[in-house]
Amino acid sequence: MEVLYRKYRPITFDDMIGQDVVKTVLENASKLDDPPHVYLFAGMRGTGKTTAARIFAKALNCTSEGKKPCLNCESCKKFLEGSLDYVEIDAATHSSVDDARSLREMALIAPMSSKYRIFVIDEVHRLSPSAFDALLKIIEEPPPFSIFIFATTEPHKVPKTILSRVLRLDFSPINPELLASYLDKIANLEGYKLEKNLLLAIARRSEGSVRDSLSFLQQIFMLFEKKNLSTRDIYLVLGIPDDEIISNMMQFIYKGDLDNLVNLMDSLRTSSFSPLAIVDSWIYFVLSKINTDTRPLKFIDRLIEAKGDLRYDPNPFMRFELEVYAIFSLLNSNMRVSDESDNRILEKTEDIKEVINKDIKLLTPESSIEQKRVDLSIEQINKAYLKVLEQIKSTNPLLHAKYVAAKPIKFENNKVTFGFSKKESRWHKEQFDSNKEEREMIKIMLSKELGVDVDVASEFIEKETKKDSKAKSSTLTFPDILQHFNAKEIKND
Ligand SMILES: [Zn+2]
Structure with a gap:
């Protein structure tokens, strides 16, 4: 199955969802004779920064008199096939000053066939300070045929000297x-x-x-x-609890029914619901009922704050539980709740606090054990991995469906590398790479099975045929530099 995000990637401004201000600004800029040369696209992941950059690049070079990009002119067609005048660079892997210098050289070479050559630097905040300095020199006086688009999820990490020279566009989360x-x-x-x-x-x-x-x-x-x-x-x-669960939880809290609340917490703890998702559903549930009962207002702030904390808590469920009991106490303090239940809450929260503190201590470096490097054959790894798959098959079929395509292919320095077929398992690899929690879970299970702590990584099995890498010389040709950056061509994406 093709990755939906790629399959339905917008190719014109009209296709993009949300981001109305951004769209208008970019559409207008693409019609100017001398558009601004440096842009900063800021916003959380998945809100369309790279997509917008690609559409904008097409529009800038589109030769149509009407709506841009037209998708029909020579330039638009060429772009769809993969143009050398559009370069995407990931700053996370090209953060050095040498990279920035190569970029500068590249920016001085006129485009091959288009009006502009567009450089997109993704996650620009990852550049080193010296790379930023080198970059600054380019954007202080950009060549008339070069356009720079910096994309970042963390604009506050971009130096002020850069920020003052860009046209900043903010991408908001989609409603x-x-x-x-x-x-x-x-x-x-x-x-x-x-x-x-x-x-x-x-x-x-x-x-x-x-x-x-x-x-x-x-x-x-x-x-x-x-x-x-x-x-x-x-x-x-x-991983979202349905309204019935939330509704029960609220009722137990309001009625001061501690027994049932404790039971519910116990069942939630072993469920697949993430505490973050529970709090989220809770907030929406409360907000949707706010007209019929104003009491929730008392704790909605608490919930929103808790949501922020949960993201970074090493023990999210316990933090969540503490919050639930705190709200229970808060709402029941005006009512006559027996001393007995007060004491039980106190005990319960003390228990949880104790466990939280214990776990945090375990995480400190002093107590971490240096793990020995071991030699394991790929057969041993494979056997252990099959056992892991067997275990998750019944408890978490979705996870199983995702990981069944992964094949252990390498074991070096206590790291298991999983191979994914480029043709059939592109989606699976993307899931492996992007979902850290699930990857951690597999890692822990596999380590347990092997009796030694291992790390996990992924790669595609079919290797692309790479041209021999040429030695660096002072006269870099454009393709050399492209290769240096592993610059992406659109058609391969
Ligand atoms: Zn066009």
Whole structure:
């Protein structure tokens, strides 16, 4: 199955969802005789920064008199095939001053066939300070035929000297309603029909990231081949508790029913729901009921704050539990709650605090054990990995579906490298690379099975035929520099 995010990647400004201000600014800029030369695209992941950069690049070079990009002129067609006048660089892997200098040389060479050569530097905040200095020299006086687009998820890490010379455009998270209707369209195109509240749940769970939302959608399609999915199934995939659970929790809290609340917490702890998703659903649940009962206002701030903390907490569930009991106490302090239940809450929270402190101590470097390097054959690794797959097959079929395509191919320095077929398992590799929590889980299970701590990594199995790398010389040719950057050509993406 093709990755949905790629399959439905917008190719014109009209295709893009949300980001109305950005679209207008870029559309207008592309019509100018002398457009601004340096841009900063700021915003969280998956909000369309690279997509917008590609569309803008096409529009800048489009020769049509009407709407740009027209997709029909020579330049637009060439771009779709992969143009040497469009260069994407990942600053995370090319952060050195040498990289920036090569970029400068490249920027001074006139474009091959277009009006402008466009350089996109992704995650620009990852550049080293000296690389930023070198970059600054280019953008202080950019060649008339070069356009620079810096993309970043962390604009506050970009030096002020750079910020003062860019046209900054902020990409906001996509509004859940808008994202849900977009997902509805995609689902229909793929032959699925999902209820509106489910689409909204996916949109919220993705926190405004189009990429994440399409990834969830794809997981749902992949796991359930049948065309009719139950609400519960989908909530399970998303790791979101349904309204019934939240409603029960609220009732137990309001009624001061500690016994049932404790039972519910116990069952939630062993469920696949992430505490972050529970708090999220809770907030939405409360907000949707706010007219009928104003008491929730008392703790909604607490929940929103807790949500922020949970992201970074090493023990998110316990932190969540503490919050629940704190809210229980808060709401029941005016009522007559027996001393007995007060004491039980106190005990419960003390227990949790103790465990949290213990775990944090375990994480300190003093107590971490230096792991010996070991030699294991690929057969041994494979055997252990098959056992891991067997274990997750029944407990987490989705995870199994994702990881079954991974094949252990290398074991070096305690690191297991999984190979993925470039043709069939592109999506699986992307899941492996992007979902850290799941990768950690597999890593821990595999380490347990092997009896030694191992790290995991991924790579494609079919290797691309690479040309012999040429020695660096003072007269770099354009293709040399392209190769140096591993610059992406669009057609391969
Ligand atoms: Zn065109």
